[in-house]
Amino acid sequence: MNGTAVGVDIAKMVFQVHYVDQDSGEIVNKQIKRSKFLEFFANRAPCLIGMEACGGAHHWARRLTKMGHQVKLMPGEFVKAFNIRSKNDPADARAIWLAVQQPSKPVAVKTEMQQAVLALHRMREQLVKFRTMQINALRGLLTEYGEVMGKGRTALDKAMPEVLARVAERLPAVLIDTMREQWNGLVALDEQIAGIERRMREWKKDDPAVKAISEIPGVGLLTATAAVAMMGNPKAFRSGREFAAWAGLVPRQTGSGGKVHLHGISKMGDTYLRKLLIHGARSVLTHAKEPGPWINQIIKRRPPNVVTVALANKMARTIWALLAHNRRYQKDYLGAKPV
CATH class of the missing domain: 1.10.287 (Helix Hairpins)
Structure with missing residues (x-):
């Protein structure tokens, strides 16, 4: 199985494994009991293993990574597009096997x-x-x-x-x-x-990461701990904008023929983290004595709820920047664009 892509549909007691044997070309789609799952991969050459990011996936990803395998966790919505048959364990394992070979952003494995x-x-x-x-x-x-x-x-x-x-x-x-x-x-x-x-x-x-982002206005104990834990590895996101989009703090887009229509926030990502960020932004707007020139300008042009979400989006970007670049929060910091 050296270099082989393997799709694994995990469950409570019985796992389904799908891959193509490189030597014989045989399509393997078999069940493995939970007690034999790690043993199945223990004596095999390192391979790419794909799984849905569901209950128990992070645990098995950590165990398989220690064995030298590369594990790619994928959102269920991404895998669903590759399920071309009725939904059952063999079909799901095959869909995961197809999805893991496609270019996509994996879900960071949490500690x-x-x-x-x-x-x-x-x-x-x-x-x-x-x-x-x-x-x-x-x-x-x-x-x-x-x-x-x-x-x-x-x-x-x-x-x-x-x-x-x-x-x-x-x-x-x-x-x-x-x-x-x-x-x-x-x-x-x-x-x-x-x-x-x-x-x-x-x-x-x-935890220095939690302490660092706790200095951001509107980021309290709950938001700081939840953001660090849910983000996993900050490098899994290419930018703060991508992290804010993952949290569902950007407009949902529709349209065709070159015309793009912006709607309400997409509400993607984790509902709990998004709620904490929006509540934190609303607290800043309500209680801050000097919100800052950026907020003062946008308040003149946008309704209150839009301003709240915009500030939550900015807080999410700031959280990513501090964690990804290992920096401390600076109130009047301005990012210099490369020449």
């Missing part, structure tokens, strides 16, 4: 530490959603009994003691006790979220 930080982000996001659900559920249930409270956690905590005291006069004690338990459970969620953020701050102290 275990980067994946660990992303796992913290996912768990924190889940807890935040659950906390919001609990607050809305309590407000909705109490509305059924004529008790209307303002939106937000602060309004809930302020009104809850008096509301429970009033409805306790006419409602069963079992319901009141359950509502009080649900309300008190929000404190436990707060502690879990704070614990995750504390661990993120500890990682920030030890």
Whole structure:
């Protein structure tokens, strides 16, 4: 298999492998059990292995790379274009085998530490959603009994003691006790979220890349840690513009015959990172005393939401520039164009 391209469709227990044997010309499309997967590649010459960037792909990519193989992770959308048959494991492996031989931008293989930080982000996001659900559920249930409270956690905590005291006069004690338990459970969620953020701050102290981009206005703890972990290797992107496009912070384009029409942002890439960048940009526009001449000029010409996305795009480009060139943030830095 020296120099052979191999397509691998990974799964939980059974993997599908597709390649063409260079010596015999035989088309090989076979299943391999999970326990035998690494053994299959262990005693073979280095080859190009293609996989979809899905669950578990980064783990297998790291293991195969240590064996001397070249691993190329590809987005599922790119691989889908090469699936010319019904969707099944053999067809998917063949599509991956075709796709890996085409020129394309691979997905950077993440380290275990980067994946660990992303796992913290996912768990924190889940807890935040659950906390919001609990607050809305309590407000909705109490509305059924004529008790209307303002939106937000602060309004809930302020009104809850008096509301429970009033409805306790006419409602069963079992319901009141359950509502009080649900309300008190929000404190436990707060502690879990704070614990995750504390661990993120500890990682920030030890990672120079996270510390460097944290100095950018609008880039806080969550945005900095998520950007470093999701980007992987900054060199995987040719420019800051490409990274911003990957994050979905550029207009979607349509048109033909030489006419190009620009629409809203493409919303490609990771939804979570894009949300953090846009929230950070909105925070700068709202709270910054001196946003800067660039922002002041664009505010005069564009609506507020367009300005917010434009600033988020600029923040994404700045993040890439600092990480790719190993620099510190400079507020008034101007890039010199080559002569």
